[in-house]
Amino acid sequence: MHKASQSLEVASANVENPQPSSRGKIKEKSSENAKIISYKPAGTGTLGKALEVLDIIALSDVPLRFTDILKTVDQPRGTLHRQLSNLIEEGLVLANPDGTYDPGLRLLKLAARAWSKNSFRSIAEPHVRKLHEATGETVHLGVLNGLEVIYVDKIESNQTVRMHSQLGNASPLYCTGIGKAMLALLPEEDVVQRAQQFAYMKYTETTLHTPELLLADIQKVRNAGVAHDREEHEVGIRCVSAGIDGGENSTVAGVSVTAPAYRISEDTILKWESLVFETARAIERDMVVSMGPRSQQ
Amino acid sequence: MHKASQSLEVASANVENPQPSSRGKIKEKSSENAKIISYKPAGTGTLGKALEVLDIIALSDVPLRFTDILKTVDQPRGTLHRQLSNLIEEGLVLANPDGTYDPGLRLLKLAARAWSKNSFRSIAEPHVRKLHEATGETVHLGVLNGLEVIYVDKIESNQTVRMHSQLGNASPLYCTGIGKAMLALLPEEDVVQRAQQFAYMKYTETTLHTPELLLADIQKVRNAGVAHDREEHEVGIRCVSAGIDGGENSTVAGVSVTAPAYRISEDTILKWESLVFETARAIERDMVVSMGPRSQQ
DNA sequence: AAATTGAGTTCCAAATAATGGAACTTGCTA
């Protein structure tokens, strides 16, 4: 109990869940069920601590030196030094000649596989493409991950912007169309809980920057079936989004169409609402076929 | 040579680097042993073992179940089970409802940062783009990583193919233009050593599938300053490539132009040779400016 | 229906790896 509690306690709070799992599965963390969700597992175990360091290096906006990392992570110098050595040895971190550290190439290689193997993404791809063709605007496909949405696919309307520039990027749930659409799929108490955990930032005038504003909007999304981002994350940018419920698969995701506000009329928005909604439904249907109950191999 | 320089080179690209390091370096497994390059560090330490499991999951072409992984990795069931638990808890691995495992979303998020933070890539980007504009064909940017080239950027000639589909992908050095161009930059004994370690596959009729064939070609590349892939990896595909020597930075990389053989004449090839060569030189110059001696921050 | 098998999970003493404090280098600065 002593040690188990430390390594896997994330689920400590959400005990007793019927979980109709057939064969046992490995302690699945906060997926759909988790009543109490701990999004910040805080590096427990050797792996967790190593990843904590890796996160600091990867998520920083400026190159970090040894001491910078040391200040962020609460550890003795000797310990951090060895952790960095291990990360470098494994190719997860790159030591620059000037004494700073960068994320390593191995991450790219792993992620390339993670992306191409992602079955949800490949199932959704034709639908995403069709939506792009129907609207002519930028389309995003995102997956729920804790308090963020992670973009797993994207088709740009404007080809001058690099396509892949944003894949894998993460945005907060509360200020994006996809984020709100996904929240609306979750049980109310789960939404309430997450709403309390956001570190709200008022990106624009219309950003929903309190749990109350957010929860009220989520209710509207539930009724409408689609979510709107009315310049809530970036001035001048609007988006229409619909949530995708993976069901069995427990994946919660969303699609969206995004465009500059000046370019689109209310009529266009209405048209997009149904297009986006239908796209989400189509993806859900394909998911049941491909990964649903009783299938796969 | 100044500042701190802890380029520990465990499995880094350049063995045998005089490296006038001033401050001590991190760890450094065995400096006199640097002749023997261990590209397969074989999971040492807790982190290494965890990554070994992650690699198996990420690099497999089919979804793996617990037992499949167990057969590949030589470990007791109990141990593997806990390792998987840890990987799942950290978001590096995703447990599917059907009992199979996939690489997790956290990898995408980390890799997105690794990519956008990669200073080499961003320095090279304008040159890569220019080369694409000058040739109208597909341009690749790759970095040396052990026995492979990892593609860090790519501009497609044919927009119908998804741009990001290949980023992070790895190919063997011996059968790609960029790979051979990079090898040509390394000291001879290093090339010989790597040449012996490849698991040669005869992809096409012209694949250089023995160390002898490869070494002979590398010599030609050294003389010419550019490397050719004459349908050595894929039938009907040719490519012209030049190596990029990071110098101080110790990054070894390469650029290439690729096109279907039927579409290009010998004249075109000649023109590309100088374009590609010049692009590589231009990138090297920019690297010295941005990350070379006396700079940073 | 009972027995068997296969797949996954849990437990715990023993083995191994990580920790953290302190001493040690080294380059830079006052």
Next chain:
DNA sequence: TAGCAAGTTCCATTATTTGGAACTCAATTT
């Protein structure tokens, strides 16, 4: 040249990982 800051190494202590075996549970087999 003394002092300082940044980075590196060492090693006894502490904590985690290991691996074998026992256990659960469902799907076959007999």
